Amino acid sequence: xxxxxxxxxxxxxxxxxxxxxxxxxxxxxxxxxxxxxxxxxxxxxxxxxxxxxxxxxxxxxxxxxxxxxxxxxxxxxxxxxxxxxxxxxxxxxxxxxxxxxxxxxxxxxxxxxxxxxxxxxxxxxxxxxxxxxxxxxxxxxxxxxxxxxxxxxxxxxxxxxxxxxxxxxxxxxxxxxxxxxxxxxxxxxxxxxxxxxxxxxxxxxxxxxxxxxxxxxxxxxxxxxxxxxxxxxxxxxxxxxxxxxxxxxxxxxxxxxxxxxxxxxxxxxxxxxxxxxxxxxxxxxxxxxxxxxxxxxxxxxxxxxxxxxxxxxxxxxxxxxxxxxxxxxxxxxxxxxxxxxxxxxxxxxxxxxxxxxxxxxxxxxxxxxxxxxxxxxxxxxxxxxxxxxxxxxxxxxxxxxxxxxxxxxxxxxxxxxxxxxxxxxxxxxxxxxxxxxxxxxxxxxxxxxxxxxxxxxxxxxxxxxxxxxxxxxxxxxxxxxxxxxxxxxxxxxxxxxxxxxxxxxxxxxxxxxxxxxxxxxxxxxxxxxxxxxxxxxxxxxxxxxxxxxxxxxxxxxxxxxxxxxxxxxxxxxxxxxxxxxxxxxxxxxxxxxxxxxxxxxxxxxxx
Amino acid sequence: xxxxxxxxxxxxxxxxxxxxxxxxxxxxxxxxxxxxxxxxxxxxxxxxxxxxxxxxxxxxxxxxxxxxxxxxxxxxxxxxxxxxxxxxxxxxxxxxxxxxxxxxxxxxxxxxxxxxxxxxxxxxxxxxxxxxxxxxxxxxxxxxxxxxxxxxxxxxxxxxxxxxxxxxxxxxxxxxxxxxxxxxxxxxxxxxxxxxxxxxxxxxxxxxxxxxxxxxxxxxxx
Numbered sequence: 001x002x003x004x005x006x007x008x009x010x011x012x013x014x015x016x017x018x019x020x021x022x023x024x025x026x027x028x029x030x031x032x033x034x035x036x037x038x039x040x041x042x043x044x045x046x047x048x049x050x051x052x053x054x055x056x057x058x059x060x061x062x063x064x065x066x067x068x069x070x071x072x073x074x075x076x077x078x079x080x081x082x083x084x085x086x087x088x089x090x091x092x093x094x095x096x097x098x099x100x101x102x103x104x105x106x107x108x109x110x111x112x113x114x115x116x117x118x119x120x121x122x123x124x125x126x127x128x129x130x131x132x133x134x135x136x137x138x139x140x141x142x143x144x145x146x147x148x149x150x151x152x153x154x155x156x157x158x159x160x161x162x163x164x165x166x167x168x169x170x171x172x173x174x175x176x177x178x179x180x181x182x183x184x185x186x187x188x189x190x191x192x193x194x195x196x197x198x199x200x201x202x203x204x205x206x207x208x209x210x211x212x213x214x215x216x217x218x219x220x221x222x223x224x225x226x227x228x229x230x231x232x233x234x235x236x237x238x239x240x241x242x243x244x245x246x247x248x249x250x251x252x253x254x255x256x257x258x259x260x261x262x263x264x265x266x267x268x269x270x271x272x273x274x275x276x277x278x279x280x281x282x283x284x285x286x287x288x289x290x291x292x293x294x295x296x297x298x299x300x301x302x303x304x305x306x307x308x309x310x311x312x313x314x315x316x317x318x319x320x321x322x323x324x325x326x327x328x329x330x331x332x333x334x335x336x337x338x339x340x341x342x343x344x345x346x347x348x349x350x351x352x353x354x355x356x357x358x359x360x361x362x363x364x365x366x367x368x369x370x371x372x373x374x375x376x377x378x379x380x381x382x383x384x385x386x387x388x389x390x391x392x393x394x395x396x397x398x399x400x401x402x403x404x405x406x407x408x409x410x411x412x413x414x415x416x417x418x419x420x421x422x423x424x425x426x427x428x429x430x431x432x433x434x435x436x437x438x439x440x441x442x443x444x445x446x447x448x449x450x451x452x453x454x455x456x457x458x459x460x461x462x463x464x465x466x467x468x469x470x471x472x473x474x475x476x477x478x479x480x481x482x483x484x485x486x487x488x489x490x491x492x493x494x495x496x497x498x499x500x501x502x503x504x505x506x507x508x509x510x511x512x513x514x515x516x517x518x519x520x521x522x523x524x525x526x527x528x529x530x531x532x533x534x535x536x537x538x539x540x541x542x543x544x545x546x547x548x549x550x551x552x553x554x555x556x557x558x559x560x561x562x563x564x565x566x567x568x569x570x571x572x573x574x575x576x577x578x579x580x581x582x583x584x585x586x587x588x589x590x591x592x593x594x595x596x597x598x599x600x601x602x603x604x605x606x607x
Numbered sequence: 608x609x610x611x612x613x614x615x616x617x618x619x620x621x622x623x624x625x626x627x628x629x630x631x632x633x634x635x636x637x638x639x640x641x642x643x644x645x646x647x648x649x650x651x652x653x654x655x656x657x658x659x660x661x662x663x664x665x666x667x668x669x670x671x672x673x674x675x676x677x678x679x680x681x682x683x684x685x686x687x688x689x690x691x692x693x694x695x696x697x698x699x700x701x702x703x704x705x706x707x708x709x710x711x712x713x714x715x716x717x718x719x720x721x722x723x724x725x726x727x728x729x730x731x732x733x734x735x736x737x738x739x740x741x742x743x744x745x746x747x748x749x750x751x752x753x754x755x756x757x758x759x760x761x762x763x764x765x766x767x768x769x770x771x772x773x774x775x776x777x778x779x780x781x782x783x784x785x786x787x788x789x790x791x792x793x794x795x796x797x798x799x800x801x802x803x804x805x806x807x808x809x810x811x812x813x814x815x816x817x818x819x820x821x822x823x824x825x826x827x828x829x
Contacts (some may be wrong), residue, residue: 320820321770321818321820321821323781351802351803353780353781353802376780376781378781378803378818380820447680447683447687448649448652448653448680448683449649449676449679449680450649451645451646451649452642452645452646452676458638458639458640458641459638459639459670459708460638460639461639462639462666462669462670462825462826462827463763463826464669464707464708464710464711464755464756464759464763465707465708465711465712466707466710466711466714466752466755466756467707467756467759467760467763471711473620475714475718476620477617477620478718478722480616480617480620481617482718482721482722482725485725485726486725489725
């Protein structure tokens with residue numbers, strides 16, 4: 001081809017210009033960042049592609065975002081032709097794996113670039129591209145029992161199978177999901193059976209990728225502790241609700257899907273349906289033994305594990321009566337919920353109070369940690385006092401014996417309180433007055449009356465005599481005796497022994513009876529019979545609703561007949577007339593006889 | 608009243624009394640002297656310990672209510688500390704002016720008079736006024752003893768603060784909040800005890816818990 005020399009020059013100039021421009025363009029590296037996809041779920045990964053081009057191209061520095069893990073998967077070198085210029089590029093493929101759900105901002109790698117946003121939803125196995133990029137160096141085999149469709153496995157891992165009642169046993173619940181097979185996790189693992197208690201599993205599981213039988217798996221591991229509640233052999237199993245993806249294509253064709261690393265491509269070419277299932281682990285048999293009775297310390301509270309104790313006191317010096325805090329630290333591993341202690345209960349020269357406790361876990365399970373008991377104590381006596389050693393009893397499953405941990409005794413220097421009690425004269429004070437008191441002391445000394453030399457009143461107790469129990473008892477006996485005597489005398493003299501006393505008599509009859517009794521006591525026979533007749537008349541008049549003046553012997557005959565009590569009444573009337581007119585001497589027995597008759601009639605008692 | 612029941616009650620009381628006497632016999636005997644307590648109070652006052660001084664004066668006053676020296680020195684200490692010194696009423700002073708031991712014997716005399724009058728009732732049936740007079744006189748003597756006991760009853764529950772600026776707490780716990788403080792030598796009334804703390808009522812009517820070591824009862828507790 002013929003070319004004009006001028007054109008040739010133009011072409012050369014243009015090429016040179018392009019070269020200069022290309023070299024200038026290439027001198028500053030250019031980055032291009034893409035994140036696909038921008039929204040994923042826990043269990044999925046996104047791809048961050050950073051393409052750098054230019055003369056000073058170099059692999060980018062990995063960004064640091066809490067909650068996201070960045071891992072370089074591969075670096076691809078290539079050449080691009082831009083505006084006729086060849087441009088060498090390096091494409092770095094980074095896998096971004098979220099540890100927690102949330103919205104993350106990935107800072108720009110190069111100046112001027114826009115930060116990238118990544119939204120992470122809670123557990124969802126929908127995107128399985130992560131498994132596509134899994135590190136294939138780890139292959140797990142052994143006791144894994146896959147589910148029927150080989151989509152997942154679930155198993156329980158524990159260090160020991162022989163445990164004791166109440167002992168807390170750390171276990172791991174492992175859920176392996178085959179890439180692309182498990183769509184989502186619909187809940188946390190739950191324990192089947194009531195023979196164990198299971199701790200809270202609300203924390204995030206550990207994640208790792210592994211290869212099982214040449215298939216990539218995402219393995220989620222929950223760590224928790226269980227505690228058997230009764231002895232025996234118990235199969236332990238867990239179940240997890242899952243949504244799995246069942247392929248409707250032949251397996252040979254499905255292999256193509258696995259080769260498609262991009263989740264978008266997988267979804268486009270894959271033909272599958274989703275199904276909710278409940279994955280169940282194979283039974284993990286635990287043999288639970290009861291704690292031995294032999295050798296069990298009295299203070300054993302049910303703690304099983306490995307523990308150590310130490311103690312301290314809030315202050316090594318104090319005044320008597322000042323409160324101090326005694327602390328006991330129980331550290332180790334085991335069932336801290338059963339770690340309990342009464343600490344010191346009855347210590348001479350100390351006043352102790354019930355302790356309180358708090359627990360600081362050293363791991364997420366609460367299996368390891370420190371339990372602190374705090375007990376208020378008060379020294380009651382001045383001097384060098386010693387708080388005795390604290391003990392804590394527990395059962396050590398490794399030695400299969402009860403152990404008792406001890407802390408060393410604590411010394412406390414206790415000073416005297418502000419004032420002391422001196423109950424006897426022999427302990428009169430001779431020391432100096434407390435500071436600040438001299439002026440008052442002088443004033444008192446001037447105004448005080450002098451001491452005595454001879455004792456005046458002596459007593460064996462300051463409690464008044466009549467407040468002392470023996471004297472109170474004697475006083476009570478005297479009161480009862482006098483009351484009893486008065487009642488007895490009253491009953492005998494009134495001649496009413498055995499008669500009902502509850503009856504309330506009309507005033508006129510009661511007055512007549514009292515006067516009659518008084519006449520009987522004084523031996524005045526004439527007055528007695530007069531009053532006895534009057535009392536009877538009043539009584540019968542009240543009974544028959546008539547006037548007392550109308551009650552005569554004839555009236556009694558008419559109303560009561562001629563025998564029995566009526567006869568006695570008529571005789572009393574006749575005797576009263578005799579005594580009134582004849583003035584005969586009356587014997588006491590006769591007075592008693594007629595008095596009883598009148599009282600019987602007044603009270604209405606049967607004869 | 609059934610005599611058998613009365614007899615049973617009397618037997619029970621005697622048995623309880625004997626049991627208490629046995630328990631008392633196990634306590635080492637201690638002799639209290641009003642003069643020794645007075646001297647002890649003086650010694651504490653001179654040593655600048657007003658709480659213990661007032662305590663011993665109060666104890667001396669319990670044994671010898673009419674001792675003017677005790678009253679005077681107690682007044683000196685209380686005035687020096689600006690503690691309230693309320694004068695007693697005439698009736699109370701008259702009733703409480705007799706020592707409890709004397710009052711107890713007066714009561715015994717009253718009982719004896721009444722018992723004699725009742726037992727001799729039949730003998731002097733013709734002079735009932737004599738019997739009635741004896742019963743009334745006996746009842747009066749017993750009434751005087753009862754009045755003396757009523758007047759002294761609060762003293763059994765009184766205590767003296769022996770520590771300066773004693774905190775009175777809202778609850779019986781060593782770390783409880785302090786409601787107010789009591790002066791040394793202040794008189795308080797105790798109303799209960801719990802876990803080493805004593806529920807007290809101050810002369811101003813305020814109530815709270817005080818650590819037992821900061822108080823001493825006027826009448827020592829068993």
